[in-house]
Amino acid sequence: MIGRRTNHFDVLESTNTHAASFAGDPANHGLVITADAQTAGRGQYDRTWSVPPGSSILMSVLLFPPVELRQPAILTAWAAVSVYETIRAASGLQATIKWPNDVLIGGKKVCGILCEAGAQHVVAGIGLNVNQSTGDFERLGLPGATSLAIEAGSPFDVPSLTKQLIQQFDNCYQRLVQGDIASLEAAWRSRIGLLGQSVVVERMDGGETEGYLIDLRFAGVRIAMAAGGSESTAPEAIRHLRGADAR
Ligand code: BTN
Numbered sequence: 001m002i003g004r005r006t007n008h009f010d011v012l013e014s015t016n017t018h019a020a021s022f023a024g025d026p027a028n029h030g031l032v033i034t035a036d037a038q039t040a041g042r043g044q045y046d047r048t049w050s051v052p053p054g055s056s057i058l059m060s061v062l063l064f065p066p067v068e069l070r071q072p073a074i075l076t077a078w079a080a081v082s083v084y085e086t087i088r089a090a091s092g093l094q095a096t097i098k099w100p101n102d103v104l105i106g107g108k109k110v111c112g113i114l115c116e117a118g119a120q121h122v123v124a125g126i127g128l129n130v131n132q133s134t135g136d137f138e139r140l141g142l143p144g145a146t147s148l149a150i151e152a153g154s155p156f157d158v159p160s161l162t163k164q165l166i167q168q169f170d171n172c173y174q175r176l177v178q179g180d181i182a183s184l185e186a187a188w189r190s191r192i193g194l195l196g197q198s199v200v201v202e203r204m205d206g207g208e209t210e211g212y213l214i215d216l217r218f219a220g221v222r223i224a225m226a227a228g229g230s231e232s233t234a235p236e237a238i239r240h241l242r243g244a245d246a247r
Contacts, residue, residue, distance in 0.1 A: 002030040002063075002173055003030060004030050005028075005031050005032070006031075006032040006033075006034065006166065007031070007032070008033075008034045009033070009034070009036070010035070010037065011035060011036065011053070012033070012035040012037075012038055013038065013040045014039075014040050014041055014042050014125075015033045015034065015035050015038065015059060015060035016114060016116055016123050016125040017042075018033050018060070019031060019060035019061070019062045019123045019125075020062070020116065020118070020123050023062060023118055023120075023123070026064040026120065026121075028062055029062065029063060029064040030061070031061070032059060032060070033059070033060045034058060034059045034060075036053050036054045036058070037051075037053035038051075038058055041058065041127065042114060042125070043114060049112065049114075049127050051132065051136075052132060052136055054158065055129070055130060055131045055147070056127060056128055056130045056131070056147070056158070057126060057127070057130060057158060057162050057165060058126075058127055059126045059128075059165070059166075060124065060125045061079075061124045061126075061169060062122075063123075063124065064121050064122075065122060068181075069176055069177070069181075070122070071218060071236075072115060072117070072235070072236055073100075073218045073235035073236065074184070075115050075122055076101045076115055077097075077184055077218070078124075078172055078173060079101065079115065080097045080101055080102075080103055080111075080113055080188065081172065081187045081191060082169045083095075083103045083113070083128060084096075084097060084187075085168050085172075086161070086164050086165045086168045087103070087105070087110070087111075089168075090164055091148055091151070091152045093148065093151050096191060096192070097188065097193075098242075100238070100239075100240075101113035101115070106151065108145060109144055110129050110145075110146050110147065110148065110151070111126065111127065111128040111129065112126075112127045126165070128148075128165070129146065130147055130149060130155075130158050131148075131149045131156060131158065133149070185218055188216075189217075194216070194241065195214075195215075195216060196214075197213055197244075198210065198212055198243070198245075199212070199213045199223060199242065200241075200243075200244050201221065201223060201233055201238055202238065202240040202242070203233065203237055203238060204236075204239050209223065209231060210223075210225075210226075210244055211223030211224050211225040211231070212224045213241075214230065215232075218235060219234075220232035221233050221234075221235060
């Protein structure tokens, strides 16, 4: 069960690093590490993740997934859809998922997800902006970021939101281990919301292709080209999937 054991800290270097230190023993599956602050929080592409102490959820979940779930797209979708559902239940706010693993509200980033995998384990790290002000993001030079409090117009209780998020993670994970991957895939597809639209697939190898998004699955992202024909790309080979008119 996710959250059977949770350890909270005032400050850690990185909740992901701390969670990974328990990865030697599969009995630690479901361990949740949270902190009020991090001295070396990590983001995607070797970026740092900095937030004012106590302003947000800084959480890492240690998983030992069965082999059928050990696909980065599935576990990233599990984290992103769980965050999306928690935001909706706690605030009524409507978020979207931006490929591969950001959660946005009104086009601004409210949550970043960093999944780091070892031979048998995965650490899913979540940074959910809760009570930061617009001034906080201005000081950090992050004009594209937002928080739940900014969007809702009132603050949230971080510990109770943390409990809701852990519950959502567990519910969603239980469905996956029972074999229901299709529900998560459908939720992920609809929260990304680009189906039928003109999109650009930016690949890890630096290439990009433009076309109409005709299918979005963990097995492949299929686009139809204007010149005819279609092309499917594995999610792991895609750096960004964006609307053709978005940058
Ligand atoms: C991103 O760049 O969008 C991903 C950010 C992930 C940040 C979270 S905060 C909790 C966990 N611990 C870390 O060091 N990083 C993740």
